[in-house]
Amino acid sequence: MWLAAAALAARITSPLLPHALPEAPVRHELQRVLRELADGARRLAHTPRAIGPMASIALDQVGQGLVLVLSLFVFRDRFRQGVGSFSNLIGAGGLGVLLGILTVGALERRLPKERIVARAFAVGGIALLAVSTLVTAWTVLLASFLVGLTFAWKKVPVDTLVQEAVPDGYRGRVFAVYDVAYNLARVLAGFAAIPLVPALGEARLAAAIGLAFLLYAPVLPRWLARAPEISLRFYAGARADEVPRAIVWGGVEERVRVEREWLEERDGERRRAFRLALEDGTTVQVSRAEPDGPWRLDREVG
16 A cells, blocks of 8 residues: 555656756766865865864864773773673763863853863873773773763864864855764774784873873964954055954955944943944954054854
8 A cells, every 4th residue: 555655756756846957977066066075175275264173073083982992992992891891982972072062152151162172181191091000890880971071172163273264155165074084083093093902002092192182282272373364455554444354254354334333342342343244145254452462253143
C-alpha cells in the first residue's frame, strides 16, 4: 500500500512546482568550489583578525585529536578495557561541551572574546599538565571533560571573531576555508598521534600538549591588539567636522553613507560614533575613543 501511494504521489504534476535548472557537470561544480575556496583564502590573507582566531581553533583541534587518541590508548593498553570504555570518554567530553555551551554566554558578558579564548587555553593546559603527573582512568575522564568544556569556550567566541572580521559578502567563502582548516587539523592530529604516543608515552605527550596550550594562551589577545578591526577613510583628513566616505573592513574598502553621528560617554570614555550604511545594504555602528583612538566595530545592525 505504501509503495503504491508513493508511486501515485510521484506521478502528480502541478504548474506550481518550482522550475528545476539543469544540473551542472560535476567537473564544473568542483571548479566552482575550488575557485570560491581560493577566493576565500585570498580574502583571509588580508584579514589578520580572522587568521588569529582560526589558528587558535586549529591548534585546539590538534590538541583535542591527540588527547582523544591518547585517551583511547590509555584505556585499551594500560587498563585493558574494551570498546565500552570509549563511550565513557565520549560521554565525559560531551558533558564538558554541554556545560561550556551553557556557560560561555555568561563569560562573553564579562570578558572580551579573545580573553575567553586565552583563559580556555590556560585552563586546558593546566588540566593536562596535572593529568600528566597521575595518569589513571579517572584523571583521563576528567581531562576529557575539561578539554570538552574549554573547546566550547574557544569555539563560540572564535566563530564570532571570524564573523566580525569579515564583511558579509565574503563570509561564506572565508567560512568554507575555516571549515576545511578546522576539520583538517583534527585529521592531521590523528596521523601525528600514531608515532607520538609510543615515542613519548602517555604522560609526556599529555604534558607537551598542556604546555603548548599554556604557551599559546596569551597569543590571541596580543595578535588582535596589533591588528586594527576597521579603519575609516575621510573626505579630507579626519578633522572633527568631517564624516567618513569609506570603511576598510576585512581588507575590503567599501563606500559608506553616514546615517547618524554622535558623541557619547562609555565606560568613562568619551567616544565619537557613526552609524554607517554600506552599498551592499549592511548597516554598522562604529566608534573610537576621542581624540585619536582606533576605530572599533561596535555592532552590525543589518
